[in-house]
Amino acid sequence: MAACDRAMAACDIVMAACDIVMAACDRAMAACDTAMATLQLKIDNLRRPGFGPFNLTLSPGDCCVVSGPSGAGKTVFLRMIADLDPNEGRVSLGHHRREDMPATAWRQLVTYVAAESGWWADAVGEHFSATDGLDASRTALKLPAEIMEWPVARLSTGERQRLALLRAIVQKPRVLLLDEPTSALDPDTTCRVEQLLKRLQDDGVILLIVSHQPEQADRMATRRLEVAGGRGAVPAV
Amino acid sequence: MNAAPLDYTDLAIAAVLVVLNVIMSRAFSLGLEKQMAISAVRMVVQLSLVGLVLKALFAAVSPGFTLLTVLVMMGAAGYEVASRQDRRFTGWLAYGLGAGPMAFATALVTLLALATHIRPDPWYDPRYAVPLVGIILGNVMSGVSLYLNGFTSAVSRDKAAIEARLALGTDRFTALGPFMRRSLRAALIPIFNQMAAAGLITLPGMMTGQILAGMEPTEAVKYQILILFLLAGGTGLAVVATLYLSALRITDARHRLRLDRLDERPRKAA
Numbered sequence: 001m002a003a004c005d006r007a008m009a010a011c012d013i014v015m016a017a018c019d020i021v022m023a024a025c026d027r028a029m030a031a032c033d034t035a036m037a038t039l040q041l042k043i044d045n046l047r048r049p050g051f052g053p054f055n056l057t058l059s060p061g062d063c064c065v066v067s068g069p070s071g072a073g074k075t076v077f078l079r080m081i082a083d084l085d086p087n088e089g090r091v092s093l094g095h096h097r098r099e100d101m102p103a104t105a106w107r108q109l110v111t112y113v114a115a116e117s118g119w120w121a122d123a124v125g126e127h128f129s130a131t132d133g134l135d136a137s138r139t140a141l142k143l144p145a146e147i148m149e150w151p152v153a154r155l156s157t158g159e160r161q162r163l164a165l166l167r168a169i170v171q172k173p174r175v176l177l178l179d180e181p182t183s184a185l186d187p188d189t190t191c192r193v194e195q196l197l198k199r200l201q202d203d204g205v206i207l208l209i210v211s212h213q214p215e216q217a218d219r220m221a222t223r224r225l226e227v228a229g230g231r232g233a234v235p236a237v
Numbered sequence: 238m239n240a241a242p243l244d245y246t247d248l249a250i251a252a253v254l255v256v257l258n259v260i261m262s263r264a265f266s267l268g269l270e271k272q273m274a275i276s277a278v279r280m281v282v283q284l285s286l287v288g289l290v291l292k293a294l295f296a297a298v299s300p301g302f303t304l305l306t307v308l309v310m311m312g313a314a315g316y317e318v319a320s321r322q323d324r325r326f327t328g329w330l331a332y333g334l335g336a337g338p339m340a341f342a343t344a345l346v347t348l349l350a351l352a353t354h355i356r357p358d359p360w361y362d363p364r365y366a367v368p369l370v371g372i373i374l375g376n377v378m379s380g381v382s383l384y385l386n387g388f389t390s391a392v393s394r395d396k397a398a399i400e401a402r403l404a405l406g407t408d409r410f411t412a413l414g415p416f417m418r419r420s421l422r423a424a425l426i427p428i429f430n431q432m433a434a435a436g437l438i439t440l441p442g443m444m445t446g447q448i449l450a451g452m453e454p455t456e457a458v459k460y461q462i463l464i465l466f467l468l469a470g471g472t473g474l475a476v477v478a479t480l481y482l483s484a485l486r487i488t489d490a491r492h493r494l495r496l497d498r499l500d501e502r503p504r505k506a507a
Contacts, residue, residue: 082404086491103490103491104407104492107492111404119398167405
């Protein structure tokens with residue numbers, strides 16, 4: 001009987017331990033959820049010779065419109081965030097610090113889409129790695145289904161621009177760095193692109209958009225950055 | 238061997254052909270006569286000097302002098318590769334990136350041939366080592382310079398395509414892959430063609446020389462086969478090493494395309 005009691009007591013202790021572990025688990029899960037919801041993009045003292053320092057913090061769903069004269073350093077700013085140009089300073093997304101992860105993984109989270117799109121294969125479809133959600137976004141951008149079969153050489157400038165955006169979006173990045181994403185588009189198509197971008201914002205994606213169109217900034221911006229002479233400043237309202 | 242000795246009148250008669258070319262260039266105003274004359278004179282001077290050097294070298298049979306000669310040849314090849322590039326790497330790598338793989342592959346293949354096939358005594362006998370290095374280095378050099386030139390111009394031209402892939406999170410070797418493969422093919426085609434055409438369309442220079450100098454054709458053929466194997470092996474080895482090093486240098490550990498490590502302005506190829 002005494003042995004049985006001892007066994008029961010041991011059982012109780014194990015059960016109690018289990019409870020403690022479960023509670024810790026719950027707390028960890030909750031922390032994880034908050035972390036996902038507050039994946040802030042923090043840019044701290046980002047610079048390279050002739051450019052910066054840039055400081056900026058954006059929250060999920062923010063759209064920062066970057067404006068300024070040509071050659072002011074808007075493109076370099078976006079390229080530095082994506083780590084495509086050598087740079088110094090710290091950039092982090094939530095608890096992901098850029099220097100702690102391989103550049104390839106960072107760029108899948110924080111994706112730069114250049115003003116002039118680049119193509120490395122003959123057919124359009126070969127440029128797409130992911131297909132999840134491809135059709136919905138493609139339709140939203142007014143691109144026909146057959147376009148995936150077309151040779152790149154057949155595409156118009158506007159189609160290239162939208163496809164370059166599309167191939168970045170389907171990889172589901174958390175931050176999109178868009179360099180003049182609608183420069184070659186008519187007003188109607190521009191509107192379609194902006195609607196798609198707004199849907200991404202609702203999902204918590206952070207946008208940085210270089211734009212020369214003041215109306216676009218009025219429609220899209222939750223934050224603004226004015227770049228001049230390689231430096232960024234928040235414009236006075 | 239009983240080669241028919243040539244005297245200087247024979248050479249003078251052959252030189253008439255070059256003069257003929259110069260006259261043609263004048264007649265059609267091609268503007269090539271100066272280059273033609275300079276390269277012909279340069280060839281005569283270079284070869285005459287080399288003849289004298291080799292004669293002295295062969296008489297001495299010294300490992301030090303043999304090594305020195307080989308090093309000078311490799312240095313000259315490195316310089317030549319750099320001068321054939323439209324856009325070369327900045328700094329000492331303009332020479333080093335080609336010269337390193339070339340020296341490595343040439344040394345390896347030459348030592349292999351000396352140790353296993355030809356086996357002169359002593360093994361460093363310059364009569365064997367120097368001509369072997371010469372013929373291997375020449376072919377390796379053409380492969381390496383074709384590769385480097387093709388690769389760096391393709392990468393600068395298709396910067397947008399490569400950076401588009403890098404921006405999407407592709408690693409550097411995948412992003413450079415198509416350009417590496419294309420340039421590799423272009424660099425190896427000459428040696429493939431040389432093997433495919435040997436004997437049927439062309440009689441290789443070395444074999445022709447040996448036959449003219451009185452060697453049995455079947456023996457000359459065996460030597461030629463050996464040499465072509467050495468050339469193919471050496472060229473492949475050097476080009477692959479160059480491919481790897483140049484891909485590493487034109488990108489960095491953060492998978493960025495570093496065109497700033499190439500010369501600013503495309504130079505006009507000499």
